[in-house]
Amino acid sequence: MRRLLIRPGAIGDCILSFPALMHLRAAYTEVWISSPVVPLVNFADKVTSIASTGLDLVGLGDIEMPPGVREALAGFDSIVSWYGANRPPFREALLSLGVPCEFHAALPPAGFGGHATDFFLEQAGATPGLFPCIEVQECAPRGTVIIHPFSGSPRKNWPLAYYVDLANALPLKTEWTCGPEEQLRDATRFANLADLAGWLAGARLYIGNDSGITHLAAAAGVPTLAIFGATSPWTWTPRGRNVTVLYSNPIEALRVQDVLNAVNRLLDFP
Helix, strand or coil: CEEEEEECCCHHHHHHCHHHHHHCCCCEEEEEECHHHHHHCCCCCEEEEHHHCCHHHCCCCCCCCCHHHHHHHHCCCEEEECCCCCCHHHHHHHHCCCCCEEECCCCCCCCCCCCHHHHHHHHCCCCCCCCCCCCCCCCCCCCCEEEECCCCCHHHCCCHHHHHHHHHHCCCCEEEECCCCCCCCCCECCCCHHHHHHHHCCCCEEEEECCHHHHHHHHCCCCEEEEECCCCHHHHCCCCCCEEEEECCCHHHCCHHHHHHHHHHHHCCC
């Protein structure tokens, strides 16, 4: 059985769907996924970025399916796609290949009361409760606290000034990280998420907002303190063996002392 899994989405969405993707593995499994997440997929025989496949041209108006894409898709015995579920022309184009296809919603519906990972697992016919897990290269422990103070939306961010005050009060050395386009002096940056995951794994604790990097830290096994405000922690909490969530809506109402108290408990400091 040659199976293709197509998974678009932001970093966190993709990471939370890893258990479902792993459940769907076949004798040969290929994954087409969002470009930044490609380095994290080590459970497939081949992984490719969706952007490089030409898949975005499938089902658009009168444009015929590019021959290279048609040949690639037709070479599978099964296709499971979280891409294009709401695009009837896309679904029809894939079904015209004669390959059995399943289409799933890329996100839980509004008002969904469970966790996103369980939603994806149920789509795949798997038992809920599994955790995303990312294998990382061994990294020497540094005994530091890593802070990533950003996310994909400003409304999800605890104020940067609060993070600075928190860093000044922490009992351990602070390391900062952010994306290539985010402005933060003295931050450590990585172009490759697998390299970032390995670096995160050397920390004593990670602190961040509801962001893809917070999900990455949890999946890499780093003790994680996630700060939530605008989004539902019941659905989008990072899944890991050692994850603590602080929730406040509005997020600005969460005091620095409250976060510091949680940090001290996690570090077992008085």
